[in-house]
Amino acid sequence: MARKKIALIGGGQIGGVLAQLCALRELGDVVLFDIVQNMPMGKTLDIAEASRVDGFDVELKGANEYADIKGSDVVIVTAGLPRKPGMSRDDLLATNAKIMTQVAEGIKQYAPNAFVIVISNPLDAMVTLCQRITGFPSKRVMGMAGVLDSARFSSFIAWELGVSVKDVNAMVLGGHGDTMVPIKRFANVNGIPVYELLKKKYKGDMTKVEEVMTAMVERTKGAGGEVVKLLGNGSAFYSPASSAIAMVEAILRDQKRLLPVCALLNGEYGVKGFYVGVPVVLGAEGIEQIIEMDLDAEETKLLKISCDAVEELVGAMDKVLAPA
16 A cells, blocks of 8 residues: 655754654655755655664655645645744735745645645634635645644643643634633543642632633743743744644544644634634544534633634735735
8 A cells, every 4th residue: 555645845843843753653755845955855864864763664755846745645834934023923924925825836736635734823824825725625724733732731731730641631722822712621631620630739729729720821822932932043843743743643544533723614613714723523534523612601702802813813914915
């Protein structure tokens, strides 16, 4: 049986880790594309030369031409520039929208049957643009954000409670930004509500419990910025790559995973026509089902604020892309 083909658009930090993880998990043959001459060839050669040590059998190839992604089963897009000092949101949108336009056209031409996972920021706008240009069914075009944000929330909970992160279940919905919505009410450790465990830890002091939970929620919202600040130059790359790989694996191995994914909504959660982070069932058909959680009044309000921010972001993108 022929191996699956995975194309990675963008050979930076995330792209390099994606290539390595695809190889280590033997998810398929890998093409790493970047416009920088020879750089993706160097990265893939380096990873390939570790195949004997790490024990994997896949083909890794670097590319500077979109034609090399021909026939890909999955395309992961990381291409784009990070926001720099003095750059406005519109500046970032304009720059990355131009890059995404080229990328999406390349995918449409050479990988018309692929599933597409977008990581590029600003995420909610970039995945919207990618789907518009490719014209692919929305179940095949999605954004990676919720898996990462939920993993971060789960990690903070595990560290606070002193338990294994493997047993923590937490969900973050909404846009990928300051308005994201960690659903603290449903967070649990193997079915035991986090609130209950915090209450035991702090001996029923609900003021302290709420203080700690609020701190974890706020840290989740600012987690990406925290990494940027500590690195000093650059942004998170390992955790975003790992999160995207979880999505790829769910699709290629038809795992039917219930994961928070940036998906195009068509009335779910009262939203129509916008990409928003929500729980979905991810399998061989891509987004096979969108799950509507029974949110309370506060959660519904926060999600609406987040969706409004996504609508504003997409509106700003449309404005900068409009002909002069």
